[in-house]
Amino acid sequence: MLLNPTSASQRGAYLRDYSQKSALPEFLATRHFHEVRNTMSTVKIKFANKNASAFENAGAFIDDVKGRVAEYFESTGRSRHADWRMVLKTVILFIVAFGSYGLILTGWFTPWGMLALAILMGAGYAGLGFSVAHDALHGAYSSNPTINRILGFTFDATGANGYMWKITHNVIHHTYTNIDGVDEDLSVSPLIRLSPGSRHYWFHRFQHLYGFFAYGFATINWLFAKDYQQFMKKDIGPYTNKTHPKGEIAILILGKVFVYAYMIVLPLLILDITWWQFLIGFLAMNMTAGMILGIIFQLAHVVEGPEFPVPDDDGKMEHAWLVHEMITTANFAKENKVLSWYVGGLNYQIEHHLFPQTCSIHYPVISEIVKETAEEYGVPYHYHPTLFKAMGSHYRMLKELAKPETNHETLSAAAGELETA
Numbered sequence: 001m002l003l004n005p006t007s008a009s010q011r012g013a014y015l016r017d018y019s020q021k022s023a024l025p026e027f028l029a030t031r032h033f034h035e036v037r038n039t040m041s042t043v044k045i046k047f048a049n050k051n052a053s054a055f056e057n058a059g060a061f062i063d064d065v066k067g068r069v070a071e072y073f074e075s076t077g078r079s080r081h082a083d084w085r086m087v088l089k090t091v092i093l094f095i096v097a098f099g100s101y102g103l104i105l106t107g108w109f110t111p112w113g114m115l116a117l118a119i120l121m122g123a124g125y126a127g128l129g130f131s132v133a134h135d136a137l138h139g140a141y142s143s144n145p146t147i148n149r150i151l152g153f154t155f156d157a158t159g160a161n162g163y164m165w166k167i168t169h170n171v172i173h174h175t176y177t178n179i180d181g182v183d184e185d186l187s188v189s190p191l192i193r194l195s196p197g198s199r200h201y202w203f204h205r206f207q208h209l210y211g212f213f214a215y216g217f218a219t220i221n222w223l224f225a226k227d228y229q230q231f232m233k234k235d236i237g238p239y240t241n242k243t244h245p246k247g248e249i250a251i252l253i254l255g256k257v258f259v260y261a262y263m264i265v266l267p268l269l270i271l272d273i274t275w276w277q278f279l280i281g282f283l284a285m286n287m288t289a290g291m292i293l294g295i296i297f298q299l300a301h302v303v304e305g306p307e308f309p310v311p312d313d314d315g316k317m318e319h320a321w322l323v324h325e326m327i328t329t330a331n332f333a334k335e336n337k338v339l340s341w342y343v344g345g346l347n348y349q350i351e352h353h354l355f356p357q358t359c360s361i362h363y364p365v366i367s368e369i370v371k372e373t374a375e376e377y378g379v380p381y382h383y384h385p386t387l388f389k390a391m392g393s394h395y396r397m398l399k400e401l402a403k404p405e406t407n408h409e410t411l412s413a414a415a416g417e418l419e420t421a
């Protein structure tokens with residue numbers, strides 16, 4: 001087979017050990033672990049050269065897929081950045097998110113009316129995250145870096161730090177996609193085991209039952225804990241002894257104070273509601289945003305199809321980076337125009353991972369080029385036809401990873417059975 005799903009089993013041994021709970025304490029104490037950790041932290045993970053990839057036509061595939069997409073933009077004279085459709089979407093989402101907030105503050109509504117507006121506000125926040133901030137922070141929204149910087153502050157204004165996102169998402173997740181121990185997206189919450197190399201705790205046995213609900217706490221965690229924790233980590237993803245510019249620390253603090261002030265203090269001061277009524281609204285808003293964001297992001301990598309490749313003992317990956325992105329990423333529901341509009345092309349994650357600096361508004365068109373080229377070369381193009389099918393697939397992955405015995409080999413075997421079923 002061209003891209004062998006069981007290839008992980010032939011790779012470095014440390015992740016297999018790492019996944020076994022019983023072996024963990026001993027393993028953590030070994031010199032080997034520290035060497036591995038050190039190796040991982042100083043980015044000794046290296047992707048194969050495109051001409052030395054395990055997939056022998058990698059070089060030609062990579063040149064062709066990049067060349068054909070470049071040719072599309074050249075021949076049509078289109079910019080890779082936002083056009084009027086994107087600007088219109090930005091305006092609409094700003095109105096939904098901050099308009100709902102403004103209406104809540106007017107005090108014109110009953111508590112039930114305010115609750116409905118809080119849910120709408122959460123949906124608006126998730127949309128702004130997907131469609132405005134994500135593109136802007138990737139430098140994909142505009143060719144002008146100042147515009148990207150300004151629109152990137154949407155992220156900070158909704159409660160999450162844009163600078164830290166650029167490190168954990170743009171650099172770490174986009175480079176080391178689905179690689180255990182490095183990709184930060186695989187460790188979103190200790191409550192959920194998202195990869196075969198992560199440690200299994202007893203409560204993970206039930207994670208398929210509570211997983212989708214647990215994603216709802218993502219933005220609250222972000223608001224009060226995650227950013228601070230990430231800033232304080234010395235070793236983050238591939239970096240060791242990471243320090244952050246003072247200006248970014250100031251933005252973190254000012255941003256959080258600003259968000260706490262308008263999201264918590266102001267409504268409590270202005271509105272004629274009790275603290276528990278506020279709490280219900282605050283939770284409804286955040287659970288809506290968190291659940292939408294959490295689920296949509298998981299459907300790209302933790303579904304049946306995408307692999308969890310493992311480096312060998314020297315940190316070498318068997319595929320070239322672009323092929324690695326193809327085997328670790330999935331699209332879903334591309335026919336669903338409303339969803340595609342709202343999630344900012346995050347249902348076209350394959351194209352997003354191949355061309356992160358191209359605005360999401362172009363993904364539906366270039367996906368045809370990428371898919372055709374992948375098929376021509378026999379490279380996987382993972383795809384789930386509807387949102388619900390993709391969610392079902394994520395549910396089955398959570399259930400598989402809920403088993404303590406699930407590791408890289410068993411997961412690959414299970415995925416292989418599902419693919420051939």
Ligand SMILES: [Zn+2]
Nearest residue numbers: 138169352356
């Ligand atoms: Zn991204």
